[in-house]
Amino acid sequence: MELPVVVGVDGSEGSLRAVDWAAAEAERSGLPVRLVHASLWEHYEGVRPRLGADRPSEQVFAENLVATAEERVHRITPDVKVSTDIQPEDPVTALLREAPEAALVVLGPRGHGPIRAMLLGSVSLAVAARAHCPVVVVRGDQPDRRSVHHRVVLGVGHSAGSAAAARFALREARLRGCELLAVRAWRRPAYESVTYPSADGERAGADQREADEYVDQVLGVVDDEYSDVAVGRKLVQGTAHQALLDETASADLLVVGAKRRHISVGLQLGRVNHTVLHHAACPVAVVPDLN
Incomplete structure (x- = not known):
């Protein structure tokens, strides 16, 4: 059916x-x-x-x-x-x-x-x-709703729903015949830069590599199934919500995951999802993890 x-x-x-x-x-x-x-x-x-x-x-x-x-x-x-x-x-x-x-x-x-x-x-x-x-x-102006940017953006977060969101985003990119851009934001605790200024560059590089590896893990779960979809990635030092909002200005769809909590509570959207649902410049898909 x-x-x-x-x-x-x-x-x-x-x-x-x-x-x-x-x-x-x-x-x-x-x-x-x-x-x-x-x-x-x-x-x-x-x-x-x-x-x-x-x-x-x-x-x-x-x-x-x-x-x-x-x-x-x-x-x-x-x-x-x-x-x-x-x-x-x-x-x-x-x-x-x-x-x-x-x-x-x-x-x-x-x-x-x-x-x-x-x-x-x-x-x-x-x-x-x-x-x-x-x-x-369905947020955004008319051009965004008509899919003129030829790009789907996936927010890669910490939640257990990332794999489900990745699968949904790849499917949407395939349906549109467009690129998927996986965005992962990373931040360093403020105290690290103050306490260990000499190791700042080295630590930043390690944080960026960790973010890159996390994107690999999330996309790797569904990569074989959507090998025909062009996938790009963007690692941003800063807050996740701002990184995603910046990308929605030139995206046809933003996809974010949501992790499941107790059935009586529902899904936990979190700050990032709340922010993009309120302020994104394009339609936003919230994809729950039901496993």
């Missing part, structure tokens, strides 16, 4: 961007698109969905919203199969329930209401933090 690309739609500009990105992704990968709209309006109205002239206005709105998104997918990618669903549920709960049967979940960075003023909407952040499938938050 082909797992679909699930898109959360709420009628906002951000969700329309997510629909466009998901349609292109589905076309590249040969997968269907599933459009999901979730709302708790039923509970507030005290009614269940029903057909007929007396349908609640909120239901009519939801149906029109999903139909518009479906038409948008057909217009952009006529050959992609589309299914839709309207769920009387909290959006986070509904999307997390979809995740185990999804190839990935795609969301816009913001939604309606007070969260529009935030850098990242609460639904997108919650789903990215807890879903058991890759989650893409």
Whole structure:
């Protein structure tokens, strides 16, 4: 069974961007698109969905919203199969329930209401933090969403999710026929430069080699499977979040891993993932490690 690309739609500009990105992704990968709209309006109205002239206005709105998104997918990618669903549920709960049967979940960075003023909407952040499938938050300007830079960036971190993220990033680079750039940041503790100034250059070289070896380890897990993908690497002395943000200005997609914690807690995003989800200049994929 082909797992679909699930898109959360709420009628906002951000969700329309997510629909466009998901349609292109589905076309590249040969997968269907599933459009999901979730709302708790039923509970507030005290009614269940029903057909007929007396349908609640909120239901009519939801149906029109999903139909518009479906038409948008057909217009952009006529050959992609589309299914839709309207769920009387909290959006986070509904999307997390979809995740185990999804190839990935795609969301816009913001939604309606007070969260529009935030850098990242609460639904997108919650789903990215807890879903058991890759989650893409579609950030960035139109050129970035259309994949014009021909480059996928992989953030190589310490987490156990690095191998899963590497596999996802290599697959995305192959689908696009573009380069994968693996970025690893390294830093020296401040006290080392002060305490051992004469060994500064030697220690810096050792730190850089260690970073290089870590990239080798992560990519080596999946290298044979994607030997046809051109892979570059960039080792940066500095903070990981800033190194990745700098690369997103000329990337079509940034991929980062997330390590799994106790099932009741979900995934640990960490500072780097939070930062790129809020500030990246291109779409960001958070890939969980489920092993």
